[in-house]
Amino acid sequence: MSSSTCIRRFSRLSLDRTAHPPIASRSLLATPQTSCFSTTAAQHASAQGKKGMAAAPKRGARTLNIKKNKKDAAVAKKPAPGERKAAxxxxxxxxxxxxxxxxxxxxxxxxxxxxxxxxxxxxxxxxxxxxxxxxxxxxxxxxxxxxxxxxxxxxxxxxxxxxxxxxxxxxxxxxxxxxxxxxxxxxxxxxxxxxxxxxxxxxxxxxxxxxxxxxxxxxxxxxxxxxxxxxxxxxxxxxxxxxxxxxxxxxxxxxxxxxxxxxxxxxxxxxxxxxxxxxxxxxxxxxxxxxxxxxxxxxxxxxxxxxxxxxxxxxxxxxxxxxxxxxxxxxxxxxxxxxxxxxxxxxxxxxxxxxxxxxxxxxxxxxxxxxxxxxxxxxxxxxxxxxxxxxxxxxxxxxxxxxxxxxxxxxxxxxxxxxAGLSKNEARSIIEYYAASGMLRAKVDDGFVTEKWSLAGMGNIGELERASVRLRL
Amino acid sequence: MAQRDLSRCLLRAIAPISRTPRPIFASPVARCLSTTTPRPAELLEEPQERFKAAEPFDFAKEDGPRSGGGGKRLLRTLRIVPASPSYFSAKPTFTDDFVRLSALLRTVATLPMVAPIDAPKVAWKTIDQYRIMTNEPVRTQRFHKMMHIVRRLNCIHPSLMPEEVLQAMQRFKKDSQPGDIVPNPGVIDELGRAKGVGRRKTSSAVAWVVEGEGEVLVNGKSLTQFFGRLHDRESAVWALKATQRLDKYNVFALTQGGGVTGQAEALTLAVAKALLVHEPALKPALRRAGCVTRDMRKVERKKAGHVKARKMPTWVKR
Incomplete structure (x- = not known):
């Protein structure tokens, strides 16, 4: 092996080092570190390695590869990150x-x-x-x-x-x-x-x-x-x-x-x-x-x-x-x-x-x-x-x-x-508001108010709303 | 002489018809006459009439005390007419009943009638019960012919119903009639509470209803706390809601056993019964709302050889 080859290798090594930007201190683990003794760039090596490294399917395992379906998967658009949570x-x-x-x-x-x-x-x-x-x-x-x-x-x-x-x-x-x-x-x-x-x-x-x-x-x-x-x-x-x-x-x-x-x-x-x-x-x-x-x-x-x-x-x-x-x-x-x-x-x-x-x-x-x-x-x-x-x-x-x-x-x-629960007058007032908003289509009279008031557990306002507005039949 | 004998025999023949109720002969060995196969014990619990064949003629007595011919003289001169028209049949009870009812109907046929639907409701004996009572293999068709007469008698206008008809019909009525058992009337206690008990599936509920303004407590909790579903809440106070009484009464109830739906529907019944104590006139309205009848359906028991009550195991070829 001639000395020229060695020099070429060293020079390549130095090139590789300069190719990487200085890594931020906190993300040391994020990018692969190059070994100083390797003569190939780490990225290339890993990329190549991954391609070949895909494990062969197990014997007897069927691999299904229908190309038509891949297109369909791309059509269904996923919501952007955070969109679901916002909704x-x-x-x-x-x-x-x-x-x-x-x-x-x-x-x-x-x-x-x-x-x-x-x-x-x-x-x-x-x-x-x-x-x-x-x-x-x-x-x-x-x-x-x-x-x-x-x-x-x-x-x-x-x-x-x-x-x-x-x-x-x-x-x-x-x-x-x-x-x-x-x-x-x-x-x-x-x-x-x-x-x-x-x-x-x-x-x-x-x-x-x-x-x-x-x-x-x-x-x-x-x-x-x-x-x-x-x-x-x-x-x-x-x-x-x-x-x-x-x-x-x-x-x-x-x-x-x-x-x-x-x-x-x-x-x-x-x-x-x-x-x-x-x-x-x-x-x-x-x-x-x-x-x-x-x-x-x-x-x-x-x-x-x-x-x-x-x-x-x-x-x-x-x-x-x-x-x-x-x-x-x-x-x-x-x-x-x-x-x-x-x-x-x-x-x-x-x-x-x-x-x-x-x-x-x-x-x-x-x-x-x-x-x-x-x-x-x-x-x-x-x-x-x-x-x-x-x-x-x-x-x-x-x-x-x-x-x-x-x-x-x-x-x-x-x-x-x-x-505590609403009084009957308060219940009447809120039910009339529901009716005036058009969310409750019933004749609001004493019987109706009392019925809702009783069914809502003696004027529990959340249940009252549920019974009269949300669960309309 | 012959005329007198004839009249006496006729009198005897009519005797069983005129005598009501039927004479009962105290004979502990009545069953010995039965020719039918012994019946299972539970059927024998039905009261069975004691029966004895017609008494034999005492010829010595008929001859008179002076003669010593052992009744031979009479036997030669008499034409014997048996007491029962069905004397020569194996067992005459059914025929007697039929003849007696037909005779009775002839006497009362002209009385005014009501429509069958308006006649008093009576639970008649079934043919099996009648067979056990008479211990006689009565034919179905004949029995129904007789019951036709009985029903016809029942249609006589109640205000004109003769006593003898009532007594004659008594023989064909079941021991307990619908409406015989009258429950004790509920009472409102000194605090104004009326109590009602209801059951459904495996749940039972006791409800006390007092006059008030629509407050409901079940096991010390409010309706919303106790029943999560609105449907169950409505079920629990359905008796009050269906009769527009929800704002007139307060309810406090205890319920136990079973699940949520069962407890809610047990409460329906309990509240309805307690409400009926306050206002008995609401019964038809409550019946229409379905709050009076106890729903007897329960989980059917599992059977041996089945997976569930009726489901069979999957069929396998071998």
Missing amino acids: RKRIVLSNNNALEVETLTDMDKSTALANKHEGQVKGIPDAVVDALRAVEAFKRSQGWSMFRRPATLIRKETTQLAELMSQAEGGEEGKPKTVRRILTGERLNGKSTLLLQGLTMAFLRQWVVINIPDAMDIVNAHTEYAPLPGSQPTQYSQETYTATLLSQIAKANDKVLSSLTVTAAPNIPVPFPAKGSLKQLAEAGVANPEASWSVFVALWNELTQPGRPPIMFALDNLAHIMRNSDYLSADVKPIHAHDLTLISHFVTYLSGSKLLPNGGVVLASTSKSNTPTVSALDFSLEVAEAKQYSPNNMPQWNPYKKADQRVIDCLKDIKVLKI
Whole structure:
């Protein structure tokens, strides 16, 4: 072998190295590494190898190769990535086939918290609908897609919530209060809708609204997490989720946040202009997800400065944050949901260990579908209900059940807002709305209303809608 | 003399017709006369008439105390007419019945009648029951001829029905008549509750109905919590819904056993019965709504040699 051949081989080797671009550090495993002692380029080698490497069919196995069918497979077009999920999650808020209800009026700022609308169906103004959509307050399972535009029934519990909100605003005395409530009630009884009504009233009253649409999304380990530096015991922040939440806050509270400016330079690792608005602050968090948690904290600090509007802090599907999350710590132990920064922030205010200086409502809603059983939560809610409604009959903790002390502690002195069935008058009002929308073709009289009310389990509004609108025969 | 004897014999001949009910002779050995094959025990539980052949003539008595001819004199002079017209047949009960009914019909034939459909509803004995009662192999056709007369008698206007006809028909009626068993009337207790019990398949339900405004609790839960399907909810309160009483009563019920559908339909019956205590006049309406009759259908039992109740194993050639 002459030396010239050797040189040629070496030169080829060097060519191969230069042919590859420098590999990014994180994707070391993504592209095949070349062995320095091979004289063929790795890509070519692997490509050739694959062609020949296709294993021969096993003896006796039939291979079917009909070329006609291949064409057909190409004809059926697959949906683009994400298209199916978008269709599944799409929220439709109007139905052009439904009739416009002439008598339907909107809720407005001045009368949002008054109780004179009790028992009436009220429309949600378009601006608020956009905001509610931004905070994902509408659920697919609710029947929004059957009516011309979103409208809700102002029921007894709604006026109770409105009363609480006016107390939180300060009421007559002018001293703002922090109201903490958990919405409980049977399945399909309108808990999430009441939460949405609370958000609606908050938007109308120009509060700052922070809504966690479904607690399951925080704890199911679908978004990235990282330990918060310098926290003892270790807390975990979720950058992407927090950034998404910040963008929702910025979008939904556009008007309010734009009008407010920062009082002091925020302690965030990204440059921020002096006298910037709070909206800019939130958007800084959206643009830099790695700084999102510190932005959220800075935003919260700004919102709790004196003279700022009250805050509506809401969360749906409470049971998910009252147990271990699906995240694992560095030593492969499950992380308790209360160790996630966002949740611990919410729980601090729900438990009342911190108060909202400008007043506001911390509202959590339980859910009866797609929800884990948390015995400590159930017991705390039972106790809270008994304290309010039947103090002589307090429930006893079952000593054979495992108690989550953190949950019991944080719900020690919570109050519940129990949602019962509709009254007959409320049922009549909503059925008349169904009829006026053209979704119910029946003569609405007392007998009809009572029949539907009874069949819906004494005025369960979800069942009422099902029985009169969805399951029409 | 002969005339007197004749009249006496005639009297004897008519005697079984005029005497009602039939004379019963207390004879424990009545069955000894039977020529039929013994019947299975369950059939014998039917009450069987005691039967004895006509009494023999006492010729010595007929001769009179003075004569010592052992009745030979009488025997020579008399033409004997038996008491029953069917004396020479093997067993005369059926013929007696038939003759007696025909005679009775002749006496009451002129009484006004009602249409057969308006006549009182009676469950007549079947031919088997009649055969067991008389212990006589009655022919089907003859039996039906007789029953034709009985039905004709039943069509006499009830207000003019003679007592003897009623007694004669009694012999052909079943022991228990439809409408004999009258259930105890339900009561509304001091708290205004009426109770009803219903069953369907293997479920049973007890419902208490009180006046109210349409609230329903089943096993302490609301209707929606207990029954997931709207259809089952409607079934449970169907008695109230079909009579437009849903807004007038409250129901609380306990139900157990079986599945969801069975429990819902057991509740239908229970609620209907309890509602009938409050408003008995609703019975026809409830019957039309199908809430009165208990649906007796149940799962058919599995049989040996079958895969299920009726399904046979797959046929295999060898």
